[in-house]
Amino acid sequence: MLLDRKRTRVFIALAAAPCGRRGRSCLRRPAPMRAITNVALTIVLVLVAAVGPAVAQGKPIRIGEINSYSGLATVYTFPYKEGLAMAVKEINDAGGVLGRPLEFVFRDDKLKPDEAVKAARELVGQEKVDFLAGCISSGVGLALSAYAKEAKTLYFATHCQTSRLTWDDGHKYVAHTTNNVNQYVRTLAKKASTLPYKKWAHISPDYEYGHNVWDEFIAYLKQLKPDVQVVQQNWPKLGETDHSSYITALLQSGADAFLSSVWGAQEIAFVKQARPFGLFEKVHYVSASVGNPDELDPLGKEAPVGALTPGFAWYDDGMQQRHPKLLEWVKKYEARAKKEPTLGASWGYASAYIIAEAIKRAKSTDTDKVIAALGEGFEMEFPWGKVVMRGCDQQAIPPQWVGVVKMNAQGKPVLADIEEHHGRELVKSCDEVAKLRALAAEKKK
Numbered sequence: 001m002l003l004d005r006k007r008t009r010v011f012i013a014l015a016a017a018p019c020g021r022r023g024r025s026c027l028r029r030p031a032p033m034r035a036i037t038n039v040a041l042t043i044v045l046v047l048v049a050a051v052g053p054a055v056a057q058g059k060p061i062r063i064g065e066i067n068s069y070s071g072l073a074t075v076y077t078f079p080y081k082e083g084l085a086m087a088v089k090e091i092n093d094a095g096g097v098l099g100r101p102l103e104f105v106f107r108d109d110k111l112k113p114d115e116a117v118k119a120a121r122e123l124v125g126q127e128k129v130d131f132l133a134g135c136i137s138s139g140v141g142l143a144l145s146a147y148a149k150e151a152k153t154l155y156f157a158t159h160c161q162t163s164r165l166t167w168d169d170g171h172k173y174v175a176h177t178t179n180n181v182n183q184y185v186r187t188l189a190k191k192a193s194t195l196p197y198k199k200w201a202h203i204s205p206d207y208e209y210g211h212n213v214w215d216e217f218i219a220y221l222k223q224l225k226p227d228v229q230v231v232q233q234n235w236p237k238l239g240e241t242d243h244s245s246y247i248t249a250l251l252q253s254g255a256d257a258f259l260s261s262v263w264g265a266q267e268i269a270f271v272k273q274a275r276p277f278g279l280f281e282k283v284h285y286v287s288a289s290v291g292n293p294d295e296l297d298p299l300g301k302e303a304p305v306g307a308l309t310p311g312f313a314w315y316d317d318g319m320q321q322r323h324p325k326l327l328e329w330v331k332k333y334e335a336r337a338k339k340e341p342t343l344g345a346s347w348g349y350a351s352a353y354i355i356a357e358a359i360k361r362a363k364s365t366d367t368d369k370v371i372a373a374l375g376e377g378f379e380m381e382f383p384w385g386k387v388v389m390r391g392c393d394q395q396a397i398p399p400q401w402v403g404v405v406k407m408n409a410q411g412k413p414v415l416a417d418i419e420e421h422h423g424r425e426l427v428k429s430c431d432e433v434a435k436l437r438a439l440a441a442e443k444k445k
Contacts, residue, residue, distance in 0.1 A: 056096025060103035061365055063355065064123030066116050066134040066144065067158075069108040072239055072265035073136045075294045076344035080136075080159065081106070082337045083348030097356045098363065104352075105129060111136075111239070113143035120147050130365045131156060133355065137238075138162035138209035145174040154367050158351040159344070162212045166395040167433050168440040172371050175358070175394035177351040181209070183423035184310045185216040185288060187400040190426065191308060191419065192217075192286055193224035197256035201232035201283070203246050203270070204261040210235065213261035213288050231255050236262065243270045247277050257284035264289075268298050280304045291405060291415040292343040303413030307405040311415040312343035314384070318418060319401070322385075329383035350382055354389060354396065385422070392430035397423040 065084070067077050084104065092101045105127055109116035116135070123129045132148060133156040135141040141160030146169075148155035155174050157165055163182045166174060200218070204210030214233070222228050232253035234246045240262075247270075250258055262270050267290055274280065285304050289295060291311025296303050313319055320326050333341045333349075357380060359365060361373035377391030385399040403418035428436075 056092040056099060056101035058096075058100045060101045061097055061131075061359065062103050062105060062127065062129040063156075064107065064120065064127060064129035064132045064134075065104045065158075066107045066109050066119045066123070066132065066140075068111045068136050068140070069106070071111050073111060075264050075268070075298060076159070076342070076347075077136055078344070079294065079337070079339075079342040080344035080348035083333065083341070083345035083350075084352050085348075086333060086336050086345075087349045087352035091352065091356050097359045098365075102352065102356060104133070107134075109135075109137070109140050111140065113137075113139050116140045117143050117147050120144055120151075120153075124151055124153050131355070131367075131370075133351065134158055135160035137207075138165070138212065139207050141165050142169060142208060145169065145171070148173040152367065154370055156351065156355050159347040160209070162208050163216065163428075164208070164212065166393045167428070167436045170393055170395075170433070170437060172375070172394075173367075175374050175389075177354045177389075177396050178347045179398050179400065179423055180395060181212045181216050183397065183427050184400050184402075185213055186220045186426040187402050187421050187423075188286065188288065188308070188310055189217050189220040190224065190421075191402045192257070192259075193221055195257065195284065195308070197284060198225075198227055199229050199231045199254060199256045201230070201234070201250055201253045201255035201258040202260070203234040203236065203243075203250065203258065205238040205240075205263075205266065206235035207238045209263075210238070210261050214259065217259055217288075232258075236266075239266060241266075241269060243273050246270075247274050247279055250279060250283055251277060253283075255283055257286055259286045259288070260290070261288040264295070267295055271299055271304050272302055275302060275304075280306065284308070291403060293340065294342040294344050296405065296413045296415070297340075297342070299413060301407075301411065301413075303405055303407075305405055305407060305413070308402070309405060309415070310400060310402050311418075312346055312384075313401060313403065313415040313418055314341060314346075315414065316416075316418050319384075319420070322420065323383060325383040346382075346384060350380075350387060350396075350398070353380065353382070354387070358389075385420075388424055390430070393433045395427075397427055399423065400426075 088102050107119035131154050135157050136159050138160045141157045144155055149171050157176045159178045161181045163180045166176045202214050204214045285307040287307050287309040291309030314330055358370050358373050362369040374394045375391045378389050380387050388397040400421050400423050401418050403415040406416040408414045
């Protein structure tokens with residue numbers, strides 16, 4: 001980088017200018033060598049500060065990140081952590097936040113709410129973190145949210161998906177940096193409503209996320225297609241490894257189509273176990289997550305071709321044309337992680353930047369000031385499109401994609417025939433959220 005010539009000329013002119021009332025030069029006699037050295041060093045440091053990279057310095061802004069880094073969730077959380085680290089490096093290399101580096105302190109919740117709260121207490125009480133973040137399990141997210149409210153510590157939920165987190169049970173100490181169930185399930189239900197199927201069944205893990213997905217899906221599907229019938233419901237436990245009885249039940253249900261909201265390693269196991277039964281050929285498969293590379297890539301040739309599903313299809317030509325910066329981001333991620341990106345990677349990347357932006361807008365790490373900044377709402381551009389951070393519920397609203405699983409020319413499963421919608425087209429309004437919160441508060445009385 002070249003120095004500004006005008007500034008250089010001004011500096012020289014000042015050095016040679018007369019000094020004092022009599023107009024004598026300030027440079028009257030040679031300075032001692034030590035003084036010259038000190039002046040030279042000062043000038044060098046000033047020049048480095050002016051033209052060098054604005055690397056973050058000072059006391060780090062510490063964020064306690066609690067997530068499921070063991071068990072069935074790792075197909076999402078390992079790439080998420082890589083995406084988060086990629087964003088943090090970019091942020092810190094560019095000067096950090098308020099001139100301070102971001103620092104994430106990681107803990108494994110083992111997919112258990114009590115473990116998550118235990119970690120949160122340690123991070124806040126002993127590690128003295130400024131904020132909390134993390135979660136992939138919706139049950140964990142709700143538990144951390146309740147603790148954050150009690151501790152008056154701002155918690156950024158990064159990818160647990162239940163809508164209750166910022167809606168029914170929402171409060172000022174929780175913000176959600178990725179989409180919630182309502183956004184992508186409504187996108188899925190809207191497309192499913194165009195299919196010629198009336199009789200529906202489902203298989204969903206028996207905990208907060210599974211119930212939230214099914215409730216949101218069937219409610220919106222019936223709103224769009226009132227003659228829909230529910231003929232069977234299946235609730236395996238989260239982490240179930242043997243789905244044979246559920247597969248048999250689905251085959252015998254008489255359903256035209258079924259929704260699955262099992263996810264991660266459990267979804268991969270379910271698909272592999274269902275294939276020999278011919279389930280996907282006999283009952284149309286609609287999935288809340290199998291279209292993501294996090295699940296499609298491990299399935300490989302066993303992927304459920306024909307399944308209708310949302311997904312982060314960064315490789316799609318149409319998606320790259322709509323979002324010209326996407327391919328550049330993919331290349332940067334691949335150079336860092338030595339593998340292709342997934343939905344989890346995009347979640348981690350976006351979450352770090354949204355957290356940083358909230359602190360920047362607050363011009364402080366003070367909890368109340370950051371909450372106030374979130375309450376004003378803001379928008380951010382990412383390589384895959386605009387993310388709206390809505391103020392009324394502190395809920396992120398990003399683009400949504402839905403398509404059909406197919407095999408490409410190389411024999412790799414991909415999401416094809418993709419339709420893109422922005423979450424704000426379908427998400428519940430702020431007025432609807434206010435009513436949900438009022439109803440939830442009434443029930444607690």
